[in-house]
Amino acid sequence: MGTIKAFAASALLLLGATGVAAQDDKLRVNLDDSSSIKSAAKVVARNLMEYYPGDEPGKTVGILPGPPPIGPYYWWQAGAMFGTIIDYWHYTGDDEYHEVTRRALVHQAGAPTNSYMPPNWTASLGNDDQAFWGMAAMLAAETNFPNPPKDQPQWLALAQAVFNTQVARWETEDCNGGLRWQIPHSNGGYTYKNTIANVCFLNIAARLARYTNNETYAIWAERTWDWESGVGYVDKDFNVYDGGHTDFNCTDINKVQFSANPAVLIHGVAIMYNYTNGEEKWRARVAGLLNRTLDHFFPEGIMVERACELEDSMQCNVDQHSFKGYMHRALATVAMVAPFTRPDIMKVLRSSTQGAVSSCLSDGTCGFRWNKGYYDRDTLNGPAGQQMSALAALSSLLVLERNQGPYTNLTGGTSAGDPNAGANPNIFAPPPPVTTGDRAGAGIVTALVLASTIACLAWVSGPWWEGDV
Numbered sequence: 001m002g003t004i005k006a007f008a009a010s011a012l013l014l015l016g017a018t019g020v021a022a023q024d025d026k027l028r029v030n031l032d033d034s035s036s037i038k039s040a041a042k043v044v045a046r047n048l049m050e051y052y053p054g055d056e057p058g059k060t061v062g063i064l065p066g067p068p069p070i071g072p073y074y075w076w077q078a079g080a081m082f083g084t085i086i087d088y089w090h091y092t093g094d095d096e097y098h099e100v101t102r103r104a105l106v107h108q109a110g111a112p113t114n115s116y117m118p119p120n121w122t123a124s125l126g127n128d129d130q131a132f133w134g135m136a137a138m139l140a141a142e143t144n145f146p147n148p149p150k151d152q153p154q155w156l157a158l159a160q161a162v163f164n165t166q167v168a169r170w171e172t173e174d175c176n177g178g179l180r181w182q183i184p185h186s187n188g189g190y191t192y193k194n195t196i197a198n199v200c201f202l203n204i205a206a207r208l209a210r211y212t213n214n215e216t217y218a219i220w221a222e223r224t225w226d227w228e229s230g231v232g233y234v235d236k237d238f239n240v241y242d243g244g245h246t247d248f249n250c251t252d253i254n255k256v257q258f259s260a261n262p263a264v265l266i267h268g269v270a271i272m273y274n275y276t277n278g279e280e281k282w283r284a285r286v287a288g289l290l291n292r293t294l295d296h297f298f299p300e301g302i303m304v305e306r307a308c309e310l311e312d313s314m315q316c317n318v319d320q321h322s323f324k325g326y327m328h329r330a331l332a333t334v335a336m337v338a339p340f341t342r343p344d345i346m347k348v349l350r351s352s353t354q355g356a357v358s359s360c361l362s363d364g365t366c367g368f369r370w371n372k373g374y375y376d377r378d379t380l381n382g383p384a385g386q387q388m389s390a391l392a393a394l395s396s397l398l399v400l401e402r403n404q405g406p407y408t409n410l411t412g413g414t415s416a417g418d419p420n421a422g423a424n425p426n427i428f429a430p431p432p433p434v435t436t437g438d439r440a441g442a443g444i445v446t447a448l449v450l451a452s453t454i455a456c457l458a459w460v461s462g463p464w465w466e467g468d469v
C-alpha cells in the first residue's frame, strides 16, 4: 500500500511541476478555526490508516507492513501509531478508529502474558519497543478510551504489565543502574543502555503514579531521572543524549540528540510535576527541558529533526521519520499538566503545525520537512511516520479547547488495573546464575537462539536510532 501511494504522489507532483496545479493541491487549513483543523486532521488520519493493512484477510492485526526486510516498519511503530490515533480521537472526538485501535492494542498485547512481548517480534524487541505499546495503553486509560470486554486485558493492567516486566530488568551491575536497550540477550544492542529505553520507563512509571496514586511508581520515575542525569545522558544544560555501553560503564556517551528522547522525557517529568502538586525540583526540570527543546528542535518555530534532517541531505531513517509527532503530542500534554508552560508551548505548536500543514497535499499526504512550505516528496523512509507526525501536530493544537487533563482513577478514569500484571511468566528476565548442572542445557538453548538470530542479524543489529556508533 505504501509503495502504491508513494508512486501516486510523485506522479502527481510531476504533473503539478509544470504549472500552478501543485499549489492548488495543498491541504487548506485555518488554524484559528477548530472545525477546519478537525476536517484537515480527518483527511490526514484517513491517509495514515491506508498504510495499515492489519484487518485485511491474511494480515496480522496490529502491525504496519514489516518488520524489515518484509516491510519498512518495526513492530513498535504501530504501537506509536495507535497512540497517535487515540490522541486524535481525544482531541477531535472522531471515533471512526475505535474498533480497529482496540483490536490492535489487545492482539499485540501478546496473550497469555499480556505484557507487550509477543514472541513473534522477539528479534527486534527492545524495552523501548515494548514501552511504545505500553504508553499507548496508558494513554487509553488516561483518556477513557472505551475499555475492552472484561475477558480481555485492560488498558491500565497492560501498562502495569510493561512496568512490572521492566522493573525486573533494572540492573545495577553496570553503569550503576538503568535498563538496557534490547530485551533478549542475543539481540544486537543488548550492551547499549540508552536513553529511550529509560525515559520510556520513567514516562510509564510517572503516569502510573499519577493515575493510581501509588507512590511506588513515583519512586521509580525519580530513580530513573536520577540515573539518567547521574550517568550524564541529560547534562546540566538539559541536552538529552542517546546512550552508552555497558562495556564502558556507560561513559562512552553517544551525544547525538534525537527528539524522541526529550519528548518522552519531558512528558514524564511534567506528569511528576503534576503528581507532586507542583514540586519545585520537577518544575525546574520541566522548564529546563522545555527551554532546551525549543531552542534545539524548533529553530525558527518549526520542528526540525536536527541530527538527521540536514540542510543539504536527508539521513533520517524510517523510525526517525515519525519522531516529530511524539514531540508535538508530548508538548500538548505538558501544556495541560504543567500550565505554566502553556504560553510558550502553544506558540510553538502553532507555528510548527503551520509548517507541517504547508508540507501536505489536499489528499492528506504530508512531507517530512516542515520548513520548506511545500511537499518534499520524501517517500523513501516509511511515509506512515510522516503522516503520524502531521496528524499529531494538527490534533494536538486542539489541546486547550479540549481542556481535559489525563484522567486518574480518582477523577473519572475507568480502566481496571492489576498491580501484579505481567509478573508471570517473565520470559525475558535476566538469566539466573548458572549452576554446573544447567550449563549444558543452557548452551543448547543459546545455540538455538543464536542460530535463529544470526539469520536476522543483518537487519536487527543495525541500531535504529543509535546512529553510527
Ligand SMILES: *[C@@H]1O[C@H](CO)[C@@H](O)[C@H](O)[C@H]1NC(C)=O
Pocket: 060, 061, 107, 108, 109, 110, 118, 120
Ligand atoms: C504472530 O504470527 C502469527 C503468524 O503470522 C499470527 O497469526 C499472529 O497473529 C501473530 N501474533 C501477533 C501477536 O502478532
Ligand SMILES: *[C@@H]1O[C@H](CO)[C@@H](O)[C@H](O)[C@H]1NC(C)=O
Pocket: 174, 175, 176, 230, 231, 249
Ligand atoms: C560506573 O559508573 C557509576 C556512575 O555512573 C559509578 O558509580 C561506578 O563506580 C562506576 N563503576 C566502575 C567500575 O567504574
Ligand SMILES: *[C@@H]1O[C@H](CO)[C@@H](O)[C@H](O)[C@H]1NC(C)=O
Pocket: 212, 409, 410, 417
Ligand atoms: C480505583 O478506585 C476504585 C474505587 O473508586 C477502587 O475500587 C480501585 O481499587 C482503584 N484502583 C486503583 C488501581 O487504585
Ligand SMILES: *[C@@H]1O[C@H](CO)[C@@H](O)[C@H](O)[C@H]1NC(C)=O
Pocket: 291, 292, 294, 295
Ligand atoms: C533558554 O534559556 C536561555 C538562557 O536563559 C535563554 O537565553 C533562551 O532565550 C531560552 N530559550 C527559550 C526558548 O526560552
Ligand SMILES: *[C@@H]1O[C@H](CO)[C@@H](O)[C@H](O)[C@H]1NC(C)=O
Pocket: 273, 274, 277, 278, 336, 337, 338, 339, 404, 405, 406
Ligand atoms: C495538574 O493537571 C491538572 C489538569 O490539567 C491541572 O488542572 C492542574 O493545575 C495541574 N497541577 C499543577 C500543580 O500544575
Ligand SMILES: *[C@@H]1O[C@H](CO)[C@@H](O)[C@H](O)[C@H]1NC(C)=O
Pocket: 214, 215, 216, 217, 419, 420
Ligand atoms: C503499588 O504498586 C506496587 C508496584 O507494582 C505494588 O507492589 C503495590 O501492591 C501497589 N500498592 C497498592 C496499594 O496497590
